[in-house]
Amino acid sequence: MTEIADIEKKDLLYKGKAKEMFTTNDPDIMWVHYMDQVTAFNGKKKVQMQGKGQTNCEISSLIFTDLAKHGIENHFIKQLDSNNQLVKRVKIIPLETVVRNFASGSFEKRYGVKHLMKFEKPVTEFFYKSDELDDPFINDFDAEALNIATEAQMQKIREIALKVNDRLKEIFNDMDVDLVDFKVEFGITNDGQLLLADEISPDSCRLVDRKTKKSLDKDVFRKGLGALVPVYKELLGRLEKVEDVK
Amino acid sequence: MTEIADIEKKDLLYKGKAKEMFTTNDPDIMWVHYMDQVTAFNGKKKVQMQGKGQTNCEISSLIFTDLAKHGIENHFIKQLDSNNQLVKRVKIIPLETVVRNFASGSFEKRYGVKHLMKFEKPVTEFFYKSDELDDPFINDFDAEALNIATEAQMQKIREIALKVNDRLKEIFNDMDVDLVDFKVEFGITNDGQLLLADEISPDSCRLVDRKTKKSLDKDVFRKGLGALVPVYKELLGRLEKVEDVK
Ligand SMILES: Nc1ncnc2c1ncn2[C@@H]1O[C@H](COP(=O)(O)OP(=O)(O)O)[C@@H](O)[C@H]1O
Ligand SMILES: Nc1ncnc2c1ncn2[C@@H]1O[C@H](COP(=O)(O)OP(=O)(O)O)[C@@H](O)[C@H]1O
Ligand SMILES: [Mg+2]
Ligand SMILES: [Mg+2]
Numbered sequence: 071m072t073e074i075a076d077i078e079k080k081d082l083l084y085k086g087k088a089k090e091m092f093t094t095n096d097p098d099i100m101w102v103h104y105m106d107q108v109t110a111f112n113g114k115k116k117v118q119m120q121g122k123g124q125t126n127c128e129i130s131s132l133i134f135t136d137l138a139k140h141g142i143e144n145h146f147i148k149q150l151d152s153n154n155q156l157v158k159r160v161k162i163i164p165l166e167t168v169v170r171n172f173a174s175g176s177f178e179k180r181y182g183v184k185h186l187m188k189f190e191k192p193v194t195e196f197f198y199k200s201d202e203l204d205d206p207f208i209n210d211f212d213a214e215a216l217n218i219a220t221e222a223q224m225q226k227i228r229e230i231a232l233k234v235n236d237r238l239k240e241i242f243n244d245m246d247v248d249l250v251d252f253k254v255e256f257g258i259t260n261d262g263q264l265l266l267a268d269e270i271s272p273d274s275c276r277l278v279d280r281k282t283k284k285s286l287d288k289d290v291f292r293k294g295l296g297a298l299v300p301v302y303k304e305l306l307g308r309l310e311k312v313e314d315v316k
Numbered sequence: 317m318t319e320i321a322d323i324e325k326k327d328l329l330y331k332g333k334a335k336e337m338f339t340t341n342d343p344d345i346m347w348v349h350y351m352d353q354v355t356a357f358n359g360k361k362k363v364q365m366q367g368k369g370q371t372n373c374e375i376s377s378l379i380f381t382d383l384a385k386h387g388i389e390n391h392f393i394k395q396l397d398s399n400n401q402l403v404k405r406v407k408i409i410p411l412e413t414v415v416r417n418f419a420s421g422s423f424e425k426r427y428g429v430k431h432l433m434k435f436e437k438p439v440t441e442f443f444y445k446s447d448e449l450d451d452p453f454i455n456d457f458d459a460e461a462l463n464i465a466t467e468a469q470m471q472k473i474r475e476i477a478l479k480v481n482d483r484l485k486e487i488f489n490d491m492d493v494d495l496v497d498f499k500v501e502f503g504i505t506n507d508g509q510l511l512l513a514d515e516i517s518p519d520s521c522r523l524v525d526r527k528t529k530k531s532l533d534k535d536v537f538r539k540g541l542g543a544l545v546p547v548y549k550e551l552l553g554r555l556e557k558v559e560d561v562k
Contacts, residue, residue, distance in 0.1 A: 193457045211439045
Protein backbone atom coordinates (compact mmCIF):
# COMPACT_ATOMS: atom_id res chain seq x y z
CA MET A 71 0.00 0.00 0.00
CA THR A 72 1.19 3.48 -0.89
CA GLU A 73 2.00 5.73 2.10
CA ILE A 74 -0.99 7.97 2.77
CA ALA A 75 1.22 11.06 2.43
CA ASP A 76 2.12 9.96 -1.10
CA ILE A 77 -1.45 9.50 -2.35
CA GLU A 78 -2.22 11.62 -5.40
CA LYS A 79 -5.61 12.37 -6.86
CA LYS A 80 -5.99 11.02 -10.41
CA ASP A 81 -9.10 10.70 -12.62
CA LEU A 82 -12.72 11.52 -11.87
CA LEU A 83 -14.29 8.08 -11.92
CA TYR A 84 -17.85 9.02 -11.03
CA LYS A 85 -19.69 12.24 -10.28
CA GLY A 86 -22.72 11.41 -8.17
CA LYS A 87 -25.46 13.56 -6.71
CA ALA A 88 -23.41 14.60 -3.64
CA LYS A 89 -19.84 13.43 -4.13
CA GLU A 90 -17.14 13.08 -6.73
CA MET A 91 -15.09 9.89 -6.65
CA PHE A 92 -11.51 10.05 -7.94
CA THR A 93 -9.03 7.29 -8.49
CA THR A 94 -5.57 7.72 -6.92
CA ASN A 95 -2.10 6.37 -7.57
CA ASP A 96 -3.08 3.43 -5.32
CA PRO A 97 -5.62 1.04 -6.92
CA ASP A 98 -7.04 0.25 -3.48
CA ILE A 99 -7.70 3.88 -2.53
CA MET A 100 -10.31 6.38 -3.71
CA TRP A 101 -10.38 10.14 -3.21
CA VAL A 102 -13.84 11.42 -2.24
CA HIS A 103 -14.79 15.04 -2.76
CA TYR A 104 -17.95 16.19 -0.96
CA MET A 105 -19.67 18.75 -3.19
CA ASP A 106 -21.59 21.85 -2.11
CA GLN A 107 -24.71 20.38 -3.68
CA VAL A 108 -27.87 18.82 -2.36
CA THR A 109 -30.47 16.85 -4.30
CA ALA A 110 -33.74 15.14 -3.49
CA PHE A 111 -36.41 13.09 -5.25
CA ASN A 112 -33.82 11.18 -7.26
CA GLY A 113 -32.12 14.38 -8.45
CA LYS A 114 -35.30 16.19 -9.53
CA LYS A 115 -34.71 18.85 -6.86
CA LYS A 116 -31.10 20.12 -6.88
CA VAL A 117 -29.46 23.16 -5.26
CA GLN A 118 -25.88 24.41 -4.71
CA MET A 119 -25.17 25.27 -1.06
CA GLN A 120 -21.97 26.66 0.32
CA GLY A 121 -20.66 24.77 3.33
CA LYS A 122 -22.82 21.69 2.75
CA GLY A 123 -19.97 19.54 1.44
CA GLN A 124 -17.80 20.43 4.39
CA THR A 125 -20.35 19.62 7.12
CA ASN A 126 -21.18 16.29 5.50
CA CYS A 127 -17.52 15.41 5.01
CA GLU A 128 -16.79 16.18 8.66
CA ILE A 129 -19.86 14.42 10.04
CA SER A 130 -19.23 11.33 7.92
CA SER A 131 -15.53 11.27 8.89
CA LEU A 132 -16.36 11.51 12.60
CA ILE A 133 -18.99 8.79 12.39
CA PHE A 134 -16.89 6.36 10.36
CA THR A 135 -13.97 6.88 12.75
CA ASP A 136 -16.23 6.19 15.69
CA LEU A 137 -17.74 3.07 14.09
CA ALA A 138 -14.26 1.66 13.44
CA LYS A 139 -13.36 2.29 17.09
CA HIS A 140 -16.50 0.32 17.97
CA GLY A 141 -15.51 -2.67 15.86
CA ILE A 142 -17.45 -1.81 12.70
CA GLU A 143 -14.91 -1.84 9.91
CA ASN A 144 -15.57 0.55 7.05
CA HIS A 145 -14.02 2.16 3.99
CA PHE A 146 -12.90 5.37 5.72
CA ILE A 147 -9.15 6.00 5.83
CA LYS A 148 -8.59 9.70 6.49
CA GLN A 149 -10.06 13.15 6.15
CA LEU A 150 -7.65 15.23 4.05
CA ASP A 151 -9.19 18.66 4.43
CA SER A 152 -12.62 20.28 4.77
CA ASN A 153 -14.18 18.52 1.76
CA ASN A 154 -11.97 15.55 0.95
CA GLN A 155 -11.48 12.04 2.25
CA LEU A 156 -9.47 8.99 1.36
CA VAL A 157 -11.40 5.72 1.45
CA LYS A 158 -10.77 2.12 0.54
CA ARG A 159 -11.97 1.43 -2.96
CA VAL A 160 -14.84 -1.02 -3.21
CA LYS A 161 -17.11 -2.31 -5.91
CA ILE A 162 -20.43 -1.03 -4.61
CA ILE A 163 -23.25 -3.58 -4.25
CA PRO A 164 -26.17 -1.68 -5.79
CA LEU A 165 -28.42 -1.96 -2.74
CA GLU A 166 -29.41 0.86 -0.46
CA THR A 167 -29.81 -0.73 2.96
CA VAL A 168 -32.31 1.12 5.11
CA VAL A 169 -32.69 0.64 8.85
CA ARG A 170 -35.78 2.13 10.46
CA ASN A 171 -36.50 2.77 14.14
CA PHE A 172 -39.60 4.87 13.50
CA ALA A 173 -41.95 4.95 10.48
CA SER A 174 -41.24 7.73 8.01
CA GLY A 175 -40.73 8.42 4.31
CA SER A 176 -41.60 5.61 1.90
CA PHE A 177 -42.53 3.21 4.73
CA GLU A 178 -45.17 5.54 6.08
CA LYS A 179 -46.52 6.14 2.58
CA ARG A 180 -46.43 2.51 1.40
CA TYR A 181 -48.23 1.11 4.42
CA GLY A 182 -50.33 4.10 5.46
CA VAL A 183 -49.10 4.10 9.07
CA LYS A 184 -48.74 6.94 11.54
CA HIS A 185 -45.75 9.25 11.06
CA LEU A 186 -42.98 8.29 13.51
CA MET A 187 -44.76 5.17 14.77
CA LYS A 188 -42.06 3.43 16.83
CA PHE A 189 -41.01 -0.10 15.87
CA GLU A 190 -40.55 -2.72 18.56
CA LYS A 191 -37.30 -3.69 16.89
CA PRO A 192 -35.45 -2.04 13.98
CA VAL A 193 -36.76 -2.85 10.52
CA THR A 194 -34.44 -3.38 7.53
CA GLU A 195 -35.21 -2.86 3.87
CA PHE A 196 -33.27 -3.00 0.63
CA PHE A 197 -33.73 -0.69 -2.33
CA TYR A 198 -32.16 -1.44 -5.68
CA LYS A 199 -29.78 1.47 -6.37
CA SER A 200 -30.83 2.43 -9.89
CA ASP A 201 -31.53 6.02 -10.91
CA GLU A 202 -33.43 4.89 -14.05
CA LEU A 203 -35.74 2.64 -12.03
CA ASP A 204 -36.12 5.20 -9.21
CA ASP A 205 -34.48 2.92 -6.59
CA PRO A 206 -37.26 0.33 -6.28
CA PHE A 207 -37.93 -1.55 -3.05
CA ILE A 208 -36.54 -5.08 -3.44
CA ASN A 209 -36.54 -8.31 -1.46
CA ASP A 210 -33.73 -10.85 -1.02
CA PHE A 211 -35.13 -13.30 -3.56
CA ASP A 212 -35.49 -10.70 -6.30
CA ALA A 213 -32.01 -9.33 -5.56
CA GLU A 214 -30.54 -12.82 -5.81
CA ALA A 215 -32.41 -13.57 -9.03
CA LEU A 216 -31.14 -10.33 -10.55
CA ASN A 217 -27.56 -11.12 -9.43
CA ILE A 218 -27.44 -7.94 -7.36
CA ALA A 219 -26.19 -9.69 -4.22
CA THR A 220 -25.97 -13.18 -2.78
CA GLU A 221 -28.10 -14.35 0.10
CA ALA A 222 -24.97 -14.58 2.28
CA GLN A 223 -24.00 -11.00 1.45
CA MET A 224 -27.48 -9.72 2.27
CA GLN A 225 -27.50 -11.53 5.62
CA LYS A 226 -24.09 -10.06 6.45
CA ILE A 227 -25.15 -6.59 5.28
CA ARG A 228 -28.22 -6.66 7.51
CA GLU A 229 -26.13 -7.80 10.46
CA ILE A 230 -23.63 -4.96 10.03
CA ALA A 231 -26.38 -2.40 9.35
CA LEU A 232 -28.08 -3.33 12.62
CA LYS A 233 -24.77 -2.93 14.48
CA VAL A 234 -24.36 0.49 12.88
CA ASN A 235 -27.88 1.30 14.07
CA ASP A 236 -27.04 0.30 17.64
CA ARG A 237 -23.98 2.54 17.73
CA LEU A 238 -25.64 5.45 15.90
CA LYS A 239 -28.53 5.37 18.36
CA GLU A 240 -26.02 5.73 21.23
CA ILE A 241 -24.31 8.68 19.55
CA PHE A 242 -27.54 10.50 18.65
CA ASN A 243 -28.96 9.77 22.07
CA ASP A 244 -26.09 11.80 23.55
CA MET A 245 -27.07 14.61 21.14
CA ASP A 246 -30.71 14.56 22.24
CA VAL A 247 -31.71 13.38 18.79
CA ASP A 248 -33.92 10.46 17.67
CA LEU A 249 -32.50 8.36 14.84
CA VAL A 250 -35.62 7.74 12.75
CA ASP A 251 -33.94 5.85 9.92
CA PHE A 252 -30.81 5.81 7.78
CA LYS A 253 -29.39 4.42 4.56
CA VAL A 254 -26.02 2.74 4.13
CA GLU A 255 -24.16 1.22 1.21
CA PHE A 256 -21.76 -1.69 1.13
CA GLY A 257 -19.14 -2.85 -1.33
CA ILE A 258 -16.49 -5.44 -1.94
CA THR A 259 -12.82 -4.45 -1.65
CA ASN A 260 -10.25 -5.52 -4.24
CA ASP A 261 -9.32 -8.39 -1.93
CA GLY A 262 -12.89 -9.56 -1.53
CA GLN A 263 -13.93 -8.11 1.83
CA LEU A 264 -17.51 -6.90 2.33
CA LEU A 265 -17.18 -3.38 3.69
CA LEU A 266 -19.43 -0.56 4.86
CA ALA A 267 -18.84 2.34 2.42
CA ASP A 268 -20.29 5.60 1.04
CA GLU A 269 -21.28 8.14 3.71
CA ILE A 270 -23.25 8.46 6.93
CA SER A 271 -24.47 12.03 7.23
CA PRO A 272 -27.66 14.07 7.57
CA ASP A 273 -28.11 13.40 3.83
CA SER A 274 -28.57 9.71 4.57
CA CYS A 275 -30.19 9.76 8.03
CA ARG A 276 -33.53 11.00 9.33
CA LEU A 277 -32.92 12.75 12.64
CA VAL A 278 -35.40 14.49 14.92
CA ASP A 279 -34.53 16.82 17.76
CA ARG A 280 -36.18 15.39 20.86
CA LYS A 281 -37.07 18.76 22.34
CA THR A 282 -38.18 20.80 19.33
CA LYS A 283 -39.32 17.76 17.23
CA LYS A 284 -37.64 19.48 14.27
CA SER A 285 -35.81 17.60 11.53
CA LEU A 286 -32.01 17.85 11.61
CA ASP A 287 -31.48 16.21 8.22
CA LYS A 288 -32.18 16.42 4.49
CA ASP A 289 -35.94 16.46 5.14
CA VAL A 290 -35.44 20.20 5.81
CA PHE A 291 -34.52 20.46 2.12
CA ARG A 292 -37.00 17.84 0.82
CA LYS A 293 -39.89 19.61 2.54
CA GLY A 294 -38.54 23.15 2.06
CA LEU A 295 -38.46 23.89 5.79
CA GLY A 296 -35.67 26.48 5.70
CA ALA A 297 -31.92 26.82 5.29
CA LEU A 298 -30.15 23.46 5.35
CA VAL A 299 -26.53 24.29 6.11
CA PRO A 300 -27.18 25.91 9.52
CA VAL A 301 -29.09 22.77 10.51
CA TYR A 302 -26.20 20.53 9.40
CA LYS A 303 -23.77 22.81 11.29
CA GLU A 304 -25.90 22.58 14.43
CA LEU A 305 -25.79 18.79 14.11
CA LEU A 306 -22.02 18.78 13.59
CA GLY A 307 -21.60 21.02 16.63
CA ARG A 308 -23.53 18.60 18.80
CA LEU A 309 -21.66 15.62 17.35
CA GLU A 310 -18.32 17.22 18.20
CA LYS A 311 -19.41 17.47 21.81
CA VAL A 312 -20.19 13.76 22.19
CA GLU A 313 -17.68 12.16 24.55
CA ASP A 314 -15.99 9.30 22.64
CA VAL A 315 -16.67 10.80 19.20
CA LYS A 316 -14.77 14.09 19.41
CA MET B 317 -67.48 -31.94 12.73
CA THR B 318 -70.87 -31.77 11.03
CA GLU B 319 -71.45 -34.43 8.32
CA ILE B 320 -70.78 -32.85 4.93
CA ALA B 321 -74.27 -33.80 3.77
CA ASP B 322 -75.74 -31.79 6.65
CA ILE B 323 -73.85 -28.55 5.92
CA GLU B 324 -76.16 -25.60 5.38
CA LYS B 325 -75.28 -22.24 3.92
CA LYS B 326 -75.81 -19.38 6.40
CA ASP B 327 -74.75 -15.72 6.23
CA LEU B 328 -72.74 -13.89 3.62
CA LEU B 329 -69.58 -13.07 5.53
CA TYR B 330 -67.62 -11.38 2.78
CA LYS B 331 -68.23 -10.54 -0.85
CA GLY B 332 -64.88 -10.20 -2.59
CA LYS B 333 -63.95 -9.38 -6.15
CA ALA B 334 -64.45 -12.97 -7.42
CA LYS B 335 -66.08 -15.00 -4.67
CA GLU B 336 -68.70 -14.80 -1.97
CA MET B 337 -67.83 -16.40 1.36
CA PHE B 338 -70.70 -17.74 3.48
CA THR B 339 -70.69 -19.13 6.96
CA THR B 340 -72.32 -22.51 7.49
CA ASN B 341 -73.86 -24.37 10.41
CA ASP B 342 -70.33 -25.64 11.16
CA PRO B 343 -68.00 -22.95 12.56
CA ASP B 344 -65.01 -24.70 10.93
CA ILE B 345 -66.51 -24.73 7.43
CA MET B 346 -67.10 -21.97 4.86
CA TRP B 347 -69.24 -22.05 1.75
CA VAL B 348 -67.53 -20.47 -1.26
CA HIS B 349 -69.54 -19.21 -4.21
CA TYR B 350 -67.53 -18.44 -7.37
CA MET B 351 -69.17 -15.46 -9.06
CA ASP B 352 -69.50 -14.80 -12.80
CA GLN B 353 -67.38 -11.70 -12.38
CA VAL B 354 -63.85 -10.74 -13.24
CA THR B 355 -61.90 -7.72 -12.04
CA ALA B 356 -58.42 -6.32 -12.60
CA PHE B 357 -56.29 -3.42 -11.45
CA ASN B 358 -57.56 -3.69 -7.89
CA GLY B 359 -61.20 -3.68 -9.01
CA LYS B 360 -60.94 -0.66 -11.31
CA LYS B 361 -61.81 -2.89 -14.32
CA LYS B 362 -64.82 -5.12 -13.61
CA VAL B 363 -67.03 -7.22 -15.92
CA GLN B 364 -69.76 -9.86 -15.50
CA MET B 365 -69.06 -13.03 -17.52
CA GLN B 366 -71.27 -16.07 -17.74
CA GLY B 367 -69.45 -19.34 -17.11
CA LYS B 368 -66.43 -17.70 -15.50
CA GLY B 369 -67.36 -18.72 -11.94
CA GLN B 370 -67.89 -22.30 -12.99
CA THR B 371 -64.56 -22.77 -14.79
CA ASN B 372 -62.64 -21.23 -11.90
CA CYS B 373 -64.52 -23.29 -9.35
CA GLU B 374 -63.78 -26.49 -11.26
CA ILE B 375 -60.14 -25.65 -11.95
CA SER B 376 -59.52 -24.68 -8.35
CA SER B 377 -61.27 -27.80 -7.06
CA LEU B 378 -59.20 -30.06 -9.33
CA ILE B 379 -55.95 -28.39 -8.37
CA PHE B 380 -56.58 -28.37 -4.62
CA THR B 381 -57.60 -32.05 -4.78
CA ASP B 382 -54.41 -32.85 -6.64
CA LEU B 383 -52.23 -30.87 -4.23
CA ALA B 384 -53.70 -32.72 -1.26
CA LYS B 385 -52.95 -36.05 -3.00
CA HIS B 386 -49.39 -34.80 -3.35
CA GLY B 387 -49.02 -34.04 0.34
CA ILE B 388 -49.87 -30.34 0.27
CA GLU B 389 -52.70 -29.86 2.74
CA ASN B 390 -55.15 -27.11 1.93
CA HIS B 391 -58.56 -25.71 2.83
CA PHE B 392 -60.53 -27.52 0.10
CA ILE B 393 -63.14 -29.99 1.29
CA LYS B 394 -65.58 -30.60 -1.56
CA GLN B 395 -67.06 -29.15 -4.72
CA LEU B 396 -70.83 -28.99 -4.24
CA ASP B 397 -71.95 -28.05 -7.71
CA SER B 398 -70.75 -25.95 -10.66
CA ASN B 399 -70.06 -22.78 -8.66
CA ASN B 400 -69.86 -23.82 -5.03
CA GLN B 401 -67.30 -25.36 -2.71
CA LEU B 402 -66.95 -26.18 0.93
CA VAL B 403 -63.62 -25.23 2.49
CA LYS B 404 -62.09 -25.19 5.94
CA ARG B 405 -62.53 -21.80 7.52
CA VAL B 406 -59.34 -19.91 8.18
CA LYS B 407 -58.36 -16.49 9.35
CA ILE B 408 -56.57 -15.22 6.25
CA ILE B 409 -53.05 -13.85 6.75
CA PRO B 410 -53.22 -10.65 4.68
CA LEU B 411 -50.26 -11.52 2.46
CA GLU B 412 -50.43 -12.42 -1.20
CA THR B 413 -47.59 -14.86 -1.74
CA VAL B 414 -46.28 -14.74 -5.29
CA VAL B 415 -44.00 -17.37 -6.82
CA ARG B 416 -42.35 -16.49 -10.12
CA ASN B 417 -40.62 -18.76 -12.62
CA PHE B 418 -40.40 -16.12 -15.35
CA ALA B 419 -40.41 -12.31 -15.10
CA SER B 420 -43.79 -10.71 -15.75
CA GLY B 421 -46.25 -8.19 -14.33
CA SER B 422 -45.02 -5.98 -11.50
CA PHE B 423 -41.60 -7.68 -11.40
CA GLU B 424 -40.88 -6.83 -15.01
CA LYS B 425 -42.06 -3.26 -14.47
CA ARG B 426 -40.32 -2.67 -11.14
CA TYR B 427 -36.91 -3.91 -12.29
CA GLY B 428 -37.09 -3.14 -16.01
CA VAL B 429 -36.18 -6.66 -17.09
CA LYS B 430 -37.09 -8.58 -20.22
CA HIS B 431 -40.63 -10.00 -20.39
CA LEU B 432 -40.55 -13.70 -19.51
CA MET B 433 -36.88 -13.73 -18.52
CA LYS B 434 -36.44 -17.16 -16.91
CA PHE B 435 -35.22 -17.35 -13.31
CA GLU B 436 -32.57 -19.87 -12.34
CA LYS B 437 -34.68 -20.75 -9.34
CA PRO B 438 -38.20 -19.64 -8.41
CA VAL B 439 -38.50 -16.23 -6.80
CA THR B 440 -40.93 -15.50 -3.96
CA GLU B 441 -42.50 -12.19 -3.03
CA PHE B 442 -45.08 -11.00 -0.53
CA PHE B 443 -47.66 -8.30 -1.13
CA TYR B 444 -49.68 -6.83 1.70
CA LYS B 445 -53.33 -7.65 0.90
CA SER B 446 -54.93 -4.23 1.32
CA ASP B 447 -57.30 -2.77 -1.26
CA GLU B 448 -56.86 0.76 0.17
CA LEU B 449 -53.07 0.58 -0.12
CA ASP B 450 -53.20 -1.15 -3.53
CA ASP B 451 -51.51 -4.34 -2.28
CA PRO B 452 -48.00 -2.95 -1.72
CA PHE B 453 -44.90 -5.10 -2.09
CA ILE B 454 -43.63 -5.94 1.42
CA ASN B 455 -40.62 -7.66 2.96
CA ASP B 456 -40.48 -9.98 5.96
CA PHE B 457 -39.20 -7.31 8.34
CA ASP B 458 -41.93 -4.83 7.48
CA ALA B 459 -44.60 -7.54 7.68
CA GLU B 460 -43.36 -8.54 11.13
CA ALA B 461 -43.21 -4.92 12.31
CA LEU B 462 -46.79 -4.39 11.15
CA ASN B 463 -47.94 -7.61 12.89
CA ILE B 464 -49.10 -9.06 9.57
CA ALA B 465 -47.29 -12.36 10.03
CA THR B 466 -44.50 -13.83 12.13
CA GLU B 467 -41.13 -14.70 10.70
CA ALA B 468 -41.85 -18.41 11.30
CA GLN B 469 -45.16 -18.16 9.42
CA MET B 470 -43.50 -16.46 6.47
CA GLN B 471 -40.77 -19.09 6.29
CA LYS B 472 -43.39 -21.83 6.37
CA ILE B 473 -45.55 -20.04 3.78
CA ARG B 474 -42.60 -19.74 1.40
CA GLU B 475 -41.77 -23.40 1.88
CA ILE B 476 -45.32 -24.51 1.06
CA ALA B 477 -45.63 -22.05 -1.83
CA LEU B 478 -42.48 -23.48 -3.42
CA LYS B 479 -43.89 -27.01 -3.06
CA VAL B 480 -47.08 -25.84 -4.73
CA ASN B 481 -44.93 -24.39 -7.51
CA ASP B 482 -43.14 -27.73 -8.01
CA ARG B 483 -46.40 -29.62 -8.37
CA LEU B 484 -48.13 -26.96 -10.50
CA LYS B 485 -45.17 -26.96 -12.89
CA GLU B 486 -45.61 -30.73 -13.33
CA ILE B 487 -49.32 -30.36 -14.01
CA PHE B 488 -48.96 -27.46 -16.46
CA ASN B 489 -46.03 -29.19 -18.12
CA ASP B 490 -48.41 -32.02 -19.04
CA MET B 491 -50.74 -29.38 -20.51
CA ASP B 492 -48.00 -27.84 -22.65
CA VAL B 493 -48.22 -24.67 -20.62
CA ASP B 494 -45.53 -22.60 -18.90
CA LEU B 495 -46.32 -21.51 -15.36
CA VAL B 496 -45.00 -17.94 -15.35
CA ASP B 497 -46.12 -17.01 -11.84
CA PHE B 498 -48.98 -17.42 -9.40
CA LYS B 499 -50.42 -15.98 -6.20
CA VAL B 500 -51.57 -17.96 -3.18
CA GLU B 501 -53.07 -17.06 0.17
CA PHE B 502 -52.69 -18.75 3.53
CA GLY B 503 -54.67 -18.67 6.73
CA ILE B 504 -54.88 -20.11 10.21
CA THR B 505 -57.61 -22.63 11.01
CA ASN B 506 -59.68 -22.41 14.17
CA ASP B 507 -57.33 -24.96 15.73
CA GLY B 508 -54.20 -23.02 14.79
CA GLN B 509 -52.97 -24.80 11.66
CA LEU B 510 -51.33 -22.76 8.89
CA LEU B 511 -53.18 -23.78 5.73
CA LEU B 512 -53.11 -23.01 2.02
CA ALA B 513 -56.47 -21.36 1.19
CA ASP B 514 -58.34 -19.17 -1.30
CA GLU B 515 -58.15 -20.37 -4.93
CA ILE B 516 -55.66 -21.50 -7.56
CA SER B 517 -57.10 -20.69 -10.95
CA PRO B 518 -56.32 -18.73 -14.14
CA ASP B 519 -57.34 -15.66 -12.11
CA SER B 520 -54.35 -16.18 -9.85
CA CYS B 521 -51.79 -17.74 -12.23
CA ARG B 522 -49.96 -16.48 -15.30
CA LEU B 523 -49.94 -19.27 -17.87
CA VAL B 524 -48.49 -19.25 -21.37
CA ASP B 525 -49.23 -21.82 -24.08
CA ARG B 526 -45.85 -23.19 -25.14
CA LYS B 527 -46.81 -23.49 -28.81
CA THR B 528 -48.84 -20.36 -29.48
CA LYS B 529 -47.17 -18.24 -26.74
CA LYS B 530 -50.66 -16.98 -25.90
CA SER B 531 -51.83 -16.21 -22.38
CA LEU B 532 -54.25 -18.71 -20.85
CA ASP B 533 -55.09 -16.60 -17.82
CA LYS B 534 -56.52 -13.31 -16.57
CA ASP B 535 -53.95 -11.35 -18.61
CA VAL B 536 -56.38 -11.92 -21.53
CA PHE B 537 -58.80 -9.71 -19.60
CA ARG B 538 -56.19 -7.32 -18.15
CA LYS B 539 -54.79 -6.61 -21.59
CA GLY B 540 -58.13 -6.87 -23.45
CA LEU B 541 -56.92 -9.70 -25.71
CA GLY B 542 -60.35 -11.26 -26.37
CA ALA B 543 -63.01 -13.37 -24.73
CA LEU B 544 -61.92 -14.78 -21.38
CA VAL B 545 -64.30 -17.66 -20.70
CA PRO B 546 -63.37 -19.71 -23.80
CA VAL B 547 -59.71 -19.45 -22.76
CA TYR B 548 -60.53 -20.63 -19.22
CA LYS B 549 -62.61 -23.48 -20.71
CA GLU B 550 -59.72 -24.51 -22.95
CA LEU B 551 -57.50 -24.60 -19.88
CA LEU B 552 -60.02 -26.64 -17.90
CA GLY B 553 -60.31 -29.06 -20.84
CA ARG B 554 -56.56 -29.62 -20.84
CA LEU B 555 -56.44 -29.95 -17.06
CA GLU B 556 -59.12 -32.65 -17.13
CA LYS B 557 -56.93 -34.67 -19.50
CA VAL B 558 -53.90 -34.70 -17.19
CA GLU B 559 -53.29 -38.23 -15.91
CA ASP B 560 -53.36 -38.09 -12.08
CA VAL B 561 -55.50 -34.93 -11.97
CA LYS B 562 -58.69 -36.11 -13.66
N1 LIG C 1 -15.42 3.21 -1.12
C1 LIG C 1 -16.04 3.39 -2.28
N2 LIG C 1 -15.50 2.90 -3.43
C2 LIG C 1 -16.14 3.08 -4.61
N3 LIG C 1 -17.31 3.70 -4.76
C3 LIG C 1 -17.89 4.19 -3.65
C4 LIG C 1 -17.30 4.07 -2.38
N4 LIG C 1 -18.13 4.63 -1.47
C5 LIG C 1 -19.18 5.10 -2.15
N5 LIG C 1 -19.07 4.86 -3.47
C6 LIG C 1 -19.99 5.23 -4.54
O1 LIG C 1 -19.61 6.51 -5.00
C7 LIG C 1 -20.75 7.32 -5.28
C8 LIG C 1 -20.79 8.47 -4.31
O2 LIG C 1 -21.36 9.58 -4.88
P1 LIG C 1 -22.85 10.05 -4.58
O3 LIG C 1 -22.87 11.49 -4.93
O4 LIG C 1 -23.28 9.63 -3.23
O5 LIG C 1 -23.58 9.18 -5.70
P2 LIG C 1 -25.12 8.83 -5.96
O6 LIG C 1 -25.70 10.01 -6.66
O7 LIG C 1 -25.05 7.61 -6.83
O8 LIG C 1 -25.74 8.56 -4.63
C9 LIG C 1 -21.96 6.42 -5.09
O9 LIG C 1 -22.32 5.81 -6.32
C10 LIG C 1 -21.43 5.36 -4.12
O10 LIG C 1 -22.12 4.14 -4.27
N1 LIG D 1 -60.74 -20.85 3.73
C1 LIG D 1 -61.02 -19.56 3.85
N2 LIG D 1 -61.56 -19.07 4.99
C2 LIG D 1 -61.85 -17.75 5.11
N3 LIG D 1 -61.60 -16.84 4.17
C3 LIG D 1 -61.06 -17.26 3.01
C4 LIG D 1 -60.73 -18.63 2.81
N4 LIG D 1 -60.19 -18.75 1.57
C5 LIG D 1 -60.17 -17.51 1.04
N5 LIG D 1 -60.68 -16.60 1.89
C6 LIG D 1 -60.86 -15.15 1.68
O1 LIG D 1 -62.13 -14.98 1.08
C7 LIG D 1 -62.10 -13.97 0.08
C8 LIG D 1 -62.37 -14.59 -1.26
O2 LIG D 1 -63.01 -13.72 -2.09
P1 LIG D 1 -62.28 -12.96 -3.28
O3 LIG D 1 -63.33 -12.58 -4.23
O4 LIG D 1 -61.09 -13.71 -3.77
O5 LIG D 1 -61.77 -11.68 -2.43
P2 LIG D 1 -60.75 -10.49 -2.75
O6 LIG D 1 -61.50 -9.51 -3.60
O7 LIG D 1 -60.39 -9.98 -1.39
O8 LIG D 1 -59.56 -11.13 -3.45
C9 LIG D 1 -60.69 -13.39 0.12
O9 LIG D 1 -60.65 -12.26 0.97
C10 LIG D 1 -59.88 -14.52 0.72
O10 LIG D 1 -58.72 -14.06 1.39
MG1 LIG E 1 -25.21 8.84 -2.69
MG1 LIG F 1 -59.18 -12.93 -4.33
